[in-house]
Amino acid sequence: MACITLSGFPCSGKTTRSLEIRKYLEQRLGSPDYTGDNLKVEIVSDDNLNLERSVYDESRSEKPARSALFTAVKRLLGMDTIVIIDGPNYIKGFRYQIYCAAREVGVRTCTAHIVATPEMCRNRNASRDPGSKYLDETLENLLVRYEEPSSTVRWDTPLFVIPWDEEIPGDAIFQAVTSGVKKPPNQACGHPTTNIPQISVPPKDALQTLEQTTNTVANLIMSAQSSGTVLGGPLIVALPSSSTRIEIILPNRTLTLSELQRHKRHFVTIHKKAISTGMAGRAEMNWTEETVAQKFASHLEENLR
Structure with a gap:
């Protein structure tokens, strides 16, 4: 039926708000005035998935945790359930992924931004039990x-x-999830229509784009390290031939050129094989510079240690 994505700073009060939203929705759904479908409200969170706060200490543990959350959400999405996603959901790409999954099964979506000041979040984190708090450096x-x-x-x-000092807009959220506009999957997420084959011939410049873009990303990382811009953590890479900006989470150490080149060759080899066999059509990757850069950034995050 619907998917409500909560987003906010760590310790901003998302869990409290998710419980308030669930309580309000259940009251409205159980009211004699409600004559719609019989719906249930479910919350998916780090806590009920037994994900510790320490998963956010490193990208290599955060990615599987995000994947577990996403899998749990997809399992619950359906015409008889309103799913409330209680998690940081701080990456816009992840929120987009949730949005597309919800549209794919034909349910409504909305987002609740839970606002609190950074100082409030720091104070709340400091007052938590050791098992439920973030490391100070992770929080920052x-x-x-x-x-x-x-x-x-x-x-x-x-x-x-x-x-933090206002009531939830319960009625507005209720209207959004029970009678808001539904968009078909192809309109929402750019999926091909049923008339268009899922596998298409890769563009002629796919290999050139693959080589040039991965080289550019690797060189920009080395340049940022040489200038002292970054040594571990998030790095924003601006592709020179466009306005595209890609975020890469790097390990907390100095990377060598040979190391980056090794991962680049591995990434290129995988996709070059797909191109040569004709299995790398636009359904898998649209072969723009932006898409290749994003895929390569994800590859580095998953494989750099």
Whole structure:
């Protein structure tokens, strides 16, 4: 039926708000005035998936945790369930992924931005039990990396901003998840229609784009390290031939050129094979510089140690 994505700083009060939203929705759904479908409300969170706060200490543990959350959400998405996603959801790409999964099964979506000041979040974290708190450096890293939801992008809309000192907009959220506009999957996420084959011939310049873009990303990482811009943590890479900006989470150490080149060759080999066999059509990758750069960034995050 619907998917409500909560987003906010760590310790901003998302769990409290998710419980308030669930309580409000269940009251409205159980009211004699409600004559719609019989719906249930489920919360998916780090806590009920037994994900410790320490998973956010490193990208290599955060990625599987995010994948577990996403899998749990997809399992619950359906016409008889309103799913509330109680997690940081601080990366806009992850929120977009959730949005597409929800549209794929034909359910409505909305986003709730839970607002609190960084200082409030620090104080709340400090007062938590050791097993439920973030390391100070992890908390600061997440605060810096947070990508705020925006009402100007389709995957964050409708967007409800809920400051720490205000009540939840219960009625507006209820209307959004029970009678809001539904968009078909192809309109929402750019999926091909049923008339278009899923596998298409790769563009002629696919191999050139693959080589040039991966070289560019590797060189930009080395340049950032040489200039002292970054040594571990998030790095924003701006591709010189476009306005595209890619975030890469690097390990907390100095990377060598030979190491980057090794991972580049591995990445290129995998996709070159796909090109040569004709199995790398636009359904798998659209072969723009931006897409190749994003794929390569994910490859580095998963494989660098």
